[in-house]
Amino acid sequence: MAIAKAGATNNTFGSLVTGANVMKVPGLNTLGVSMARIDYAPGGINPPHTHPRATEMIFVLEGELDVGFITTSNVLITKHIVKGEVFAFPRGLVHFQQNNGDVPAAVVAGFNSQLPGTQSIATTLFASSPSVPDHVLTKTFQVGTKEIQKIKSRLAPKK
Amino acid sequence: MAIAKAGATNNTFGSLVTGANVMKVPGLNTLGVSMARIDYAPGGINPPHTHPRATEMIFVLEGELDVGFITTSNVLITKHIVKGEVFAFPRGLVHFQQNNGDVPAAVVAGFNSQLPGTQSIATTLFASSPSVPDHVLTKTFQVGTKEIQKIKSRLAPKK
Amino acid sequence: MAIAKAGATNNTFGSLVTGANVMKVPGLNTLGVSMARIDYAPGGINPPHTHPRATEMIFVLEGELDVGFITTSNVLITKHIVKGEVFAFPRGLVHFQQNNGDVPAAVVAGFNSQLPGTQSIATTLFASSPSVPDHVLTKTFQVGTKEIQKIKSRLAPKK
Amino acid sequence: MAIAKAGATNNTFGSLVTGANVMKVPGLNTLGVSMARIDYAPGGINPPHTHPRATEMIFVLEGELDVGFITTSNVLITKHIVKGEVFAFPRGLVHFQQNNGDVPAAVVAGFNSQLPGTQSIATTLFASSPSVPDHVLTKTFQVGTKEIQKIKSRLAPKK
Amino acid sequence: MAIAKAGATNNTFGSLVTGANVMKVPGLNTLGVSMARIDYAPGGINPPHTHPRATEMIFVLEGELDVGFITTSNVLITKHIVKGEVFAFPRGLVHFQQNNGDVPAAVVAGFNSQLPGTQSIATTLFASSPSVPDHVLTKTFQVGTKEIQKIKSRLAPKK
């Protein structure tokens, strides 16, 4: 299994996750670990998301990143990390990484689950199938249907 | 410990969670369980949120609810449940309950953790302290700063 | 899955447990939680029992109950709880609930296992199949065969 | 730590458990194992009991034993085991061993907990402190107060 | 299942392990425990080995043993134990037992896994199939190929 090459990052978020979990590496079954490589274009973001079944620890392969997670007390913890530095995102908490530099960045991530699972928050709420009803989202974000539908259209899967 | 009374639901979301976890019931320490009572005004919502450390199972005490969660394959699972029915939200997945009826609703929830923790998604992203930077959120939701700041202002803590 | 109705409590113990575990709700598989509704006639008892695989936490739906469990130091812990109150029974310990009031009582219980299992002590020792030998029970309870057989006859399954 | 000598078995049940758990062997802390030696006089019984936190596996050091446990389906599983044989009692289930032979018997037990805990059923129900109320026990065993008090007096701690 | 008889110890190491794990006792499945009997000729050794999935606790059935394990700080912990004494080897650490007495010795071991697994270090490194390359072992033990091949020949499986 190789996750050697930089993933193609010319997409909406300017980032790509290439997983090496039990779905791709069957030998990981029962071992309780997996890895992933994440590439970021300049300006790219791995947008706020959670892993329901794993803590994640990253090692910066190249470039620089602004990383953060929010605690259950609603406190945002952030750090600027550079090549060779590590950072951990506790199990189940919303977190993100952004490349605010001028050159590509990349990390390798280790997880304490063979299948961490991912919920990318914006996609989860605005682009699921079927769709989360507008009246749930207007209540949730306290804005009108117009704003909700705008976000939905922006995040809709490309055809 | 009593969670007998209906919580006051005259707030932004029209719902209130009254927890009976280890912070309030010290005897739960090491026992790996907790409960909560959730009250919903007519039209009220317990907006999309996650519990990083627990699966949740609810029992409807009164009224009716539309409940749902989104899987890691981004599929929305929903159900309409009435008094006496149960429903489970798997550990770490985004879920919500909404009272679309004309009368108040209430549930009692059981958790397989003495301290499940909660991240209410909208509040986590738009009302943390310090604030998640606008440029993270514009990238994430693919809208402009104006929309982001609008949501932030709507969800800002009341003074 | 509904556990809405009060169970029929016109039986030996004056109580009925209606479970919502993985045998009845297959979707609970791997989720590690389950619930049950327990109804008690006036004077009814959920007699001393254990759950080998779960801690239990109850919420009183209606009426009042005298509840208790015995610790591994052989200390009896008891409490009188009313509607809306909660109480926890640690994993594996002998516990019971009794309705000493004049009106029916009911609780909803949460467990940190999808299949807690139950051993109702009196039935386990005096009404198993095959039967626990009399000489085991006379030694255990330090009484004669007559008393043992009397209890066995009282607890024998109705035909 | 030695559990070499046969325990004194001239007591009510004709058996004695000598534990080697974390309370006696502090080095077992965090290791998740413990052992015990159990001695049985001819006719002696280790009466029905549970270990809330461990499965137990025994190895017969000398003599012969009739052993049994009851499942959560209320089925009694029994076996006659002799020197050198092993048997396992699943976590939390009621079980017992009886020496129906003419000579002393002994086993060494292994547990998958550094502190398994024990609830000896008869003592738990009839000799706890404070006492389980008579009306709980009469309901539970479906006999009168006279029988209950008889068992209580027989099992009362020796002064 | 019986592990009653002393195993034949007229082999290279002068010891024999007779396991009672889930491969031999299918009923142990999911129970998380197993046992083994180990016999030692005078001068016999159960050479340094690990159990990847279990802590082990032993009880001396007869004779005397010198036992030891090495911590992750590379400290050797040793003890001389006699009949009736117990000792524990923490999960995954290299350990051994040697009978330096004039008479046979034996222990019964309890494990907190139904299938602890064993890696006998010398056999693992010098007699695996296929063979660990000589250049790995010369580097590892800082000696020449001659010494490595000598050990390999001594530990090669008997034909």
Place this chain on the structure above:
Amino acid sequence: MAIAKAGATNNTFGSLVTGANVMKVPGLNTLGVSMARIDYAPGGINPPHTHPRATEMIFVLEGELDVGFITTSNVLITKHIVKGEVFAFPRGLVHFQQNNGDVPAAVVAGFNSQLPGTQSIATTLFASSPSVPDHVLTKTFQVGTKEIQKIKSRLAPKK
């Protein structure tokens, strides 16, 4: 915490492990993950060792490696891996990595424990403090005291 720089590999084994575990990154406490960077000189080896408390998964940062582990059935599993490839070593099993290339190699490793622990087999057996007795090692490796003392002298800590 940075593990960015190549460790100094001019030592006995031609490799260096730089850990990022809870002893160095206190914030990892309770999170159940850690990482390490391992550097290898040309010809360098990370000699056979175990991690008692973790499975390890590695990602090759640069160079090429021959990696292997031995199963509990004494089968050697090996693979040649290059930059960007991943490989996993199951919890508690003896494993090693060797750089048979002409240029330095490096990996980043992820563990499913905040403190995996390490037992480097040769050092554990031949350079512990106090020393494992010669007669244990001669029996174990089936060679004479001369060979054992030779290995001990080669692996003795540098003064």
